[in-house]
Amino acid sequence: MPHVSHDRLTTQTTDAGSAPRASLDQRRRERFARVEPRGARVHTARERAELLLDEGTFVELAPLKAAQPGAGSGVVTGWGLVDGRPVVVACHDAAIASGAIGAVMAAAICRAQRFAIDSGFPIVYVNDSGGARVPDGIHALHGCGEIFALNVEAQARIPQISVILGPCAGAAAYSPALTDWTIMVKGHGHMFLTGPDIVRAATGEDATADAIGGSGMHTRTSGVAHLEVETELDALQSVRHLLSYLPSNSDARLPVGDAVPVNPISAAGLPTVVPEKASVVFDMRHVIDGVLDNGARLELMPEHAGSALTVFGRIDGRPVGVVANQPAVRGGILDSKTSVKIARFVEFCGRFGIPIVTLVDVPGFLPGTVEEGRGIITHGAKVLKAYVEAKRSMRLTVVVRKAYGGAYIAMGSTSLGADHAWAWSNAEIAVMGPGGAVGLLHRRALAAAEDPDALRDELAAEYRENVARPYIAAEAGIIEDVIHPEETRDRLVAALRLLEHR
Numbered sequence: 001m002p003h004v005s006h007d008r009l010t011t012q013t014t015d016a017g018s019a020p021r022a023s024l025d026q027r028r029r030e031r032f033a034r035v036e037p038r039g040a041r042v043h044t045a046r047e048r049a050e051l052l053l054d055e056g057t058f059v060e061l062a063p064l065k066a067a068q069p070g071a072g073s074g075v076v077t078g079w080g081l082v083d084g085r086p087v088v089v090a091c092h093d094a095a096i097a098s099g100a101i102g103a104v105m106a107a108a109i110c111r112a113q114r115f116a117i118d119s120g121f122p123i124v125y126v127n128d129s130g131g132a133r134v135p136d137g138i139h140a141l142h143g144c145g146e147i148f149a150l151n152v153e154a155q156a157r158i159p160q161i162s163v164i165l166g167p168c169a170g171a172a173a174y175s176p177a178l179t180d181w182t183i184m185v186k187g188h189g190h191m192f193l194t195g196p197d198i199v200r201a202a203t204g205e206d207a208t209a210d211a212i213g214g215s216g217m218h219t220r221t222s223g224v225a226h227l228e229v230e231t232e233l234d235a236l237q238s239v240r241h242l243l244s245y246l247p248s249n250s251d252a253r254l255p256v257g258d259a260v261p262v263n264p265i266s267a268a269g270l271p272t273v274v275p276e277k278a279s280v281v282f283d284m285r286h287v288i289d290g291v292l293d294n295g296a297r298l299e300l301m302p303e304h305a306g307s308a309l310t311v312f313g314r315i316d317g318r319p320v321g322v323v324a325n326q327p328a329v330r331g332g333i334l335d336s337k338t339s340v341k342i343a344r345f346v347e348f349c350g351r352f353g354i355p356i357v358t359l360v361d362v363p364g365f366l367p368g369t370v371e372e373g374r375g376i377i378t379h380g381a382k383v384l385k386a387y388v389e390a391k392r393s394m395r396l397t398v399v400v401r402k403a404y405g406g407a408y409i410a411m412g413s414t415s416l417g418a419d420h421a422w423a424w425s426n427a428e429i430a431v432m433g434p435g436g437a438v439g440l441l442h443r444r445a446l447a448a449a450e451d452p453d454a455l456r457d458e459l460a461a462e463y464r465e466n467v468a469r470p471y472i473a474a475e476a477g478i479i480e481d482v483i484h485p486e487e488t489r490d491r492l493v494a495a496l497r498l499l500e501h502r
Helices: 005-032 045-052 103-119 138-155 170-177 194-202 209-213 217-222 232-243 263-266 285-291 334-350 370-375 375-389 407-408 436-441 442-448 450-468 471-475 485-501
Strands: 077-083 085-092 123-129 158-168 181-185 188-194 227-229 299-300 308-315 320-325 355-362 395-404 420-424 429-431 479-483
Touching: 045 085, 045 123, 045 232, 077 103, 077 232, 085 103, 103 123, 103 138, 138 158, 138 170, 138 194, 138 420, 138 442, 158 209, 158 232, 170 188, 170 450, 181 217, 181 232, 188 209, 194 209, 227 232, 227 370, 232 320, 263 285, 263 375, 263 485, 285 308, 285 320, 285 355, 285 485, 308 334, 308 485, 320 485, 334 355, 334 375, 355 407, 370 375, 370 395, 375 407, 375 442, 395 407, 407 429, 420 485, 429 436, 429 450, 436 442, 442 450, 471 479, 479 485
Parallel strands: 085 123, 123 158, 158 181, 158 188, 181 227, 320 355, 355 395, 395 420, 395 429, 420 479
Antiparallel strands: 077 085, 299 308, 308 320
16 A cells, blocks of 8 residues: 655645535625615615524525525525524515515425424514516416415414515415514515506506505505514514514413513503593503503504504513503494404414403494495404404403493403403493483483483483493402402402413
8 A cells, every 4th residue: 555645645635625615615605695685675685684683693594595506595594583582584585586486485485484383483574575486387386385385384383474575466475464463664565466567457547556555555454464664674673572572382481571560650540541421532552551561562553443452562571462442543443444453463362372451442333334344243253253262361351431232242251251351440331332222221201301311311320320330240240340440450460470370
């Protein structure tokens, strides 16, 4: 065997290793080269993922995967930490084929989804795509369908959040609709099945992208999106804020933080926040401020179906979902859109065991041919179903002022499974309000009276005291107790502390 000197062996080993290393380094440089974002975009797909996650924690999945040589898959997928907890992310890469979803891109997204579901980690989809990739034909459509199937599978297991930072068109728009919450950037995010050109060709309607699928339309009118923000960074920060209230999966514990005292000014105002006259409006946010921990909270769908509020906050450090009628908007009445909004929020909280606090001041469901035509019966029933099925959540209900008819039942009543329910001392619980009840029960007496208005007021006062006051419900055990407004937070805190033993 010929002798090989140590120096020569070292030289050969170094030379043999340098070529593969150089090849890998070159591939990485090509793959990770920054392509300046086009249009209104501020950050690349990879930068978006890194900004969403805790600094330095992003780990990319299959970073060299490519739809064709020299190009990426059209999506950046991976995982990292948000406030120290693992989160999976999938960011469309608009620098490659405008983020169009082809077979390779769909496979990458599906791998990230499967990883998130199996690991029990929330997943965030950052959408910036023109839709299915036309050259891939049926393979693109098949890939989109596989993404949608995993969106549905994930619903029972992990939170899913979509962020719209650019176009989200055609088939791409269905994935956000199958996730839990969607955040859109004003002026940049657009979500629609068919864009302006196709709409114009098909219908003759000359509409802009904003009119068809802008953030304002979807957060105010359609309800397809749930939060509108100003910038990309705002959107990513909103995702982090939302995740702070959510468990990582349906079996995980809630992210309990340090208890923070209630705002003392808001708490002191609770005894006088509700006007004495039932017809005078007030802002239910003042009640929310008086019972939640002071500090940050997140209202979802704040500009859609405004007669109800849906808010994430904390009580005694524990995350809660607050559902509240809003008397300042249409008297807090329930209609089709409000019902869908409430049902969605309650259903989500129920899936992940987030306690549901319901604050009630509801005159009923909105009557009339328009609402009946919109299917108010079906949409109202969705609220009932959501509360009944939210068995994994502690359900706590407070009747703040009035709760009439079927709307009383719908707003987290004990008959639907509320664990604890209280009513403020000035509350009214009845089949209908005093005015309507008196008109129905005493029609003949009112018609024959010399002063029907005076008689109506007298009979209404009797009805209010003898039929509608909450003591009847408390004496029957239908609600737990009648309380003073300033006692509300203590009752909620005491009930929520039971979660430690459940």
